[in-house]
Amino acid sequence: DTEVTQTPKHLVMGMTNKKSLKCEQHMGHRAMYWYKQKAKKPPELMFVYSYEKLSINESVPSRFSPECPNSSLLNLHLHALQPEDSALYLCASSQRPRGGSYNSPLHFGNGTRLTVT
Amino acid sequence: DAKTTQPPSMDCAEGRAANLPCNHSTISGNEYVYWYRQIHSQGPQYIIHGLKNNETNEMASLIITEDRKSSTLILPHATLRDTAVYYCIAVSNRDDKIIFGKGTRLHILP
Numbered sequence: 422d423t424e425v426t427q428t429p430k431h432l433v434m435g436m437t438n439k440k441s442l443k444c445e446q447h448m449g450h451r452a453m454y455w456y457k458q459k460a461k462k463p464p465e466l467m468f469v470y471s472y473e474k475l476s477i478n479e480s481v482p483s484r485f486s487p488e489c490p491n492s493s494l495l496n497l498h499l500h501a502l503q504p505e506d507s508a509l510y511l512c513a514s515s516q517r518p519r520g521g522s523y524n525s526p527l528h529f530g531n532g533t534r535l536t537v538t
Numbered sequence: 539d540a541k542t543t544q545p546p547s548m549d550c551a552e553g554r555a556a557n558l559p560c561n562h563s564t565i566s567g568n569e570y571v572y573w574y575r576q577i578h579s580q581g582p583q584y585i586i587h588g589l590k591n592n593e594t595n596e597m598a599s600l601i602i603t604e605d606r607k608s609s610t611l612i613l614p615h616a617t618l619r620d621t622a623v624y625y626c627i628a629v630s631n632r633d634d635k636i637i638f639g640k641g642t643r644l645h646i647l648p
Contacts, residue, residue: 529581
Protein backbone atom coordinates (compact mmCIF):
# COMPACT_ATOMS: atom_id res chain seq x y z
CA ASP A 422 0.00 0.00 0.00
CA THR A 423 1.16 3.53 -0.70
CA GLU A 424 0.09 6.90 0.71
CA VAL A 425 -0.63 8.14 -2.81
CA THR A 426 -3.81 6.58 -4.18
CA GLN A 427 -4.47 6.36 -7.89
CA THR A 428 -7.76 5.39 -9.49
CA PRO A 429 -8.65 3.48 -11.51
CA LYS A 430 -5.92 0.81 -11.43
CA HIS A 431 -6.71 -0.21 -14.99
CA LEU A 432 -8.48 1.67 -17.78
CA VAL A 433 -9.34 0.69 -21.34
CA MET A 434 -10.60 3.46 -23.57
CA GLY A 435 -11.30 4.05 -27.22
CA MET A 436 -9.69 6.81 -29.22
CA THR A 437 -12.87 8.90 -29.16
CA ASN A 438 -13.53 8.55 -25.43
CA LYS A 439 -12.97 11.11 -22.70
CA LYS A 440 -11.76 9.76 -19.38
CA SER A 441 -9.96 11.01 -16.28
CA LEU A 442 -7.28 9.60 -14.02
CA LYS A 443 -7.37 10.56 -10.38
CA CYS A 444 -4.63 10.87 -7.76
CA GLU A 445 -5.07 11.65 -4.07
CA GLN A 446 -2.70 12.19 -1.15
CA HIS A 447 -3.33 13.29 2.44
CA MET A 448 0.25 13.86 3.56
CA GLY A 449 0.01 17.64 3.24
CA HIS A 450 2.35 17.62 0.27
CA ARG A 451 2.14 20.71 -1.94
CA ALA A 452 3.91 19.44 -5.06
CA MET A 453 2.26 16.82 -7.28
CA TYR A 454 3.55 15.14 -10.42
CA TRP A 455 2.36 13.10 -13.38
CA TYR A 456 4.73 10.64 -15.06
CA LYS A 457 4.16 8.32 -18.02
CA GLN A 458 5.96 4.98 -18.17
CA LYS A 459 6.15 2.65 -21.17
CA ALA A 460 7.14 -0.98 -20.70
CA LYS A 461 10.80 -1.50 -19.75
CA LYS A 462 11.47 2.26 -19.86
CA PRO A 463 12.02 4.77 -17.06
CA PRO A 464 9.20 7.10 -15.96
CA GLU A 465 8.95 10.25 -18.11
CA LEU A 466 7.97 13.51 -16.45
CA MET A 467 4.78 15.06 -17.85
CA PHE A 468 3.51 17.76 -15.47
CA VAL A 469 4.31 19.26 -12.08
CA TYR A 470 1.99 21.29 -9.85
CA SER A 471 3.33 23.37 -7.00
CA TYR A 472 0.79 24.90 -4.60
CA GLU A 473 -1.98 24.00 -7.06
CA LYS A 474 -0.33 25.93 -9.90
CA LEU A 475 1.14 24.26 -12.96
CA SER A 476 4.90 24.77 -12.74
CA ILE A 477 6.20 22.34 -15.36
CA ASN A 478 4.69 21.05 -18.60
CA GLU A 479 7.18 18.86 -20.46
CA SER A 480 5.73 19.68 -23.89
CA VAL A 481 2.93 17.18 -23.41
CA PRO A 482 0.30 17.01 -26.21
CA SER A 483 -2.94 18.85 -25.46
CA ARG A 484 -4.93 15.60 -25.48
CA PHE A 485 -3.58 15.28 -21.91
CA SER A 486 -5.01 17.96 -19.64
CA PRO A 487 -3.95 18.13 -15.98
CA GLU A 488 -5.97 19.67 -13.20
CA CYS A 489 -5.22 20.28 -9.53
CA PRO A 490 -8.54 21.20 -7.87
CA ASN A 491 -7.07 21.32 -4.35
CA SER A 492 -3.91 20.47 -2.48
CA SER A 493 -4.85 16.79 -2.09
CA LEU A 494 -6.11 15.97 -5.57
CA LEU A 495 -4.57 15.74 -9.00
CA ASN A 496 -6.45 14.75 -12.12
CA LEU A 497 -5.35 13.93 -15.64
CA HIS A 498 -8.09 14.39 -18.24
CA LEU A 499 -7.71 12.31 -21.38
CA HIS A 500 -9.32 13.04 -24.74
CA ALA A 501 -8.75 11.69 -28.26
CA LEU A 502 -5.82 9.53 -27.23
CA GLN A 503 -3.81 7.38 -29.60
CA PRO A 504 -2.84 3.71 -29.13
CA GLU A 505 0.76 4.82 -28.52
CA ASP A 506 -0.47 6.62 -25.39
CA SER A 507 -1.04 3.23 -23.78
CA ALA A 508 1.24 3.18 -20.73
CA LEU A 509 1.41 3.18 -16.94
CA TYR A 510 0.56 6.65 -15.62
CA LEU A 511 2.18 7.41 -12.29
CA CYS A 512 1.32 10.14 -9.83
CA ALA A 513 3.73 11.36 -7.16
CA SER A 514 3.81 13.99 -4.45
CA SER A 515 6.46 15.70 -2.36
CA GLN A 516 6.68 18.22 0.47
CA ARG A 517 7.22 21.79 -0.57
CA PRO A 518 7.71 24.18 2.36
CA ARG A 519 6.76 27.69 1.29
CA GLY A 520 10.04 29.44 0.44
CA GLY A 521 11.98 26.28 1.22
CA SER A 522 14.24 24.23 -1.00
CA TYR A 523 12.92 21.72 -3.47
CA ASN A 524 14.82 18.92 -1.81
CA SER A 525 12.39 16.26 -0.66
CA PRO A 526 11.65 12.70 -1.82
CA LEU A 527 8.86 11.79 -4.19
CA HIS A 528 6.11 9.47 -2.95
CA PHE A 529 4.58 7.51 -5.81
CA GLY A 530 1.29 5.76 -6.27
CA ASN A 531 1.16 2.40 -8.03
CA GLY A 532 -0.20 3.91 -11.20
CA THR A 533 -3.06 3.53 -13.64
CA ARG A 534 -2.42 1.11 -16.47
CA LEU A 535 -4.04 2.67 -19.52
CA THR A 536 -4.83 0.85 -22.75
CA VAL A 537 -6.06 2.85 -25.73
CA THR A 538 -7.83 0.78 -28.38
CA ASP B 539 19.73 18.12 -14.16
CA ALA B 540 23.05 16.29 -14.29
CA LYS B 541 23.05 13.13 -16.34
CA THR B 542 23.71 9.95 -14.40
CA THR B 543 25.16 6.73 -15.78
CA GLN B 544 24.41 3.31 -14.36
CA PRO B 545 25.15 -0.23 -15.54
CA PRO B 546 22.05 -1.67 -17.22
CA SER B 547 22.00 -4.80 -15.09
CA MET B 548 23.69 -6.53 -12.16
CA ASP B 549 23.42 -9.82 -10.34
CA CYS B 550 23.91 -10.38 -6.61
CA ALA B 551 23.65 -13.52 -4.51
CA GLU B 552 21.00 -13.57 -1.83
CA GLY B 553 22.40 -12.63 1.56
CA ARG B 554 25.37 -10.77 0.10
CA ALA B 555 25.79 -7.01 -0.12
CA ALA B 556 24.61 -5.46 -3.36
CA ASN B 557 26.74 -2.50 -4.45
CA LEU B 558 25.14 -0.41 -7.19
CA PRO B 559 27.37 2.23 -8.80
CA CYS B 560 26.31 5.54 -10.31
CA ASN B 561 28.39 8.05 -12.21
CA HIS B 562 27.38 11.72 -12.08
CA SER B 563 30.54 13.47 -13.18
CA THR B 564 28.76 16.72 -14.16
CA ILE B 565 26.79 17.13 -10.94
CA SER B 566 26.58 20.70 -9.69
CA GLY B 567 26.91 21.95 -6.14
CA ASN B 568 23.16 22.34 -5.57
CA GLU B 569 22.24 18.86 -6.79
CA TYR B 570 21.53 15.98 -4.45
CA VAL B 571 21.98 12.31 -5.33
CA TYR B 572 18.71 10.41 -4.92
CA TRP B 573 18.08 6.69 -5.25
CA TYR B 574 14.72 5.10 -6.02
CA ARG B 575 13.78 1.57 -6.91
CA GLN B 576 10.86 0.15 -8.82
CA ILE B 577 9.63 -3.34 -8.20
CA HIS B 578 7.62 -4.86 -11.03
CA SER B 579 4.09 -3.45 -11.37
CA GLN B 580 4.58 -0.89 -8.60
CA GLY B 581 5.44 2.81 -8.50
CA PRO B 582 9.01 3.84 -7.73
CA GLN B 583 9.97 3.81 -4.07
CA TYR B 584 12.33 6.31 -2.46
CA ILE B 585 15.40 4.71 -0.88
CA ILE B 586 17.89 7.34 0.23
CA HIS B 587 19.52 10.62 -0.76
CA GLY B 588 22.59 12.67 0.04
CA LEU B 589 24.58 15.74 -0.88
CA LYS B 590 28.17 15.26 0.26
CA ASN B 591 28.25 13.00 3.28
CA ASN B 592 27.63 9.28 3.37
CA GLU B 593 24.14 8.41 4.49
CA THR B 594 22.53 5.32 6.04
CA ASN B 595 18.94 4.42 6.78
CA GLU B 596 17.00 1.24 7.45
CA MET B 597 17.00 0.30 3.77
CA ALA B 598 20.46 1.12 2.48
CA SER B 599 23.70 3.08 2.68
CA LEU B 600 24.83 5.74 0.23
CA ILE B 601 28.51 6.37 -0.31
CA ILE B 602 29.38 9.56 -2.23
CA THR B 603 32.95 10.15 -3.38
CA GLU B 604 34.72 13.22 -2.09
CA ASP B 605 34.64 14.88 -5.53
CA ARG B 606 30.91 13.98 -5.79
CA LYS B 607 31.38 12.57 -9.27
CA SER B 608 30.12 9.14 -8.36
CA SER B 609 28.23 7.26 -5.69
CA THR B 610 27.39 3.72 -4.61
CA LEU B 611 24.16 2.42 -3.15
CA ILE B 612 24.71 -0.50 -0.79
CA LEU B 613 22.00 -2.97 0.16
CA PRO B 614 23.78 -4.75 3.02
CA HIS B 615 22.04 -8.15 2.93
CA ALA B 616 20.17 -8.56 -0.34
CA THR B 617 16.98 -10.63 -0.41
CA LEU B 618 14.86 -11.83 -3.32
CA ARG B 619 12.49 -8.93 -2.59
CA ASP B 620 15.25 -6.50 -3.55
CA THR B 621 14.96 -7.58 -7.19
CA ALA B 622 14.00 -4.31 -8.91
CA VAL B 623 15.18 -1.52 -11.18
CA TYR B 624 17.28 0.98 -9.23
CA TYR B 625 17.41 4.59 -10.37
CA CYS B 626 20.11 7.09 -9.42
CA ILE B 627 19.02 10.69 -10.04
CA ALA B 628 20.73 14.06 -9.56
CA VAL B 629 18.07 16.42 -8.20
CA SER B 630 18.43 20.17 -8.01
CA ASN B 631 17.25 21.89 -4.85
CA ARG B 632 16.03 24.78 -7.01
CA ASP B 633 13.35 23.24 -9.20
CA ASP B 634 10.81 20.44 -9.57
CA LYS B 635 12.27 18.78 -12.61
CA ILE B 636 13.04 15.21 -11.58
CA ILE B 637 14.18 13.17 -14.55
CA PHE B 638 14.73 9.41 -14.36
CA GLY B 639 17.55 7.75 -16.29
CA LYS B 640 17.56 4.14 -17.47
CA GLY B 641 18.51 2.65 -14.11
CA THR B 642 20.10 -0.68 -13.17
CA ARG B 643 18.07 -3.88 -13.20
CA LEU B 644 19.24 -5.79 -10.12
CA HIS B 645 18.66 -9.54 -10.03
CA ILE B 646 19.04 -11.25 -6.66
CA LEU B 647 19.98 -14.88 -7.19
CA PRO B 648 18.84 -17.57 -4.73
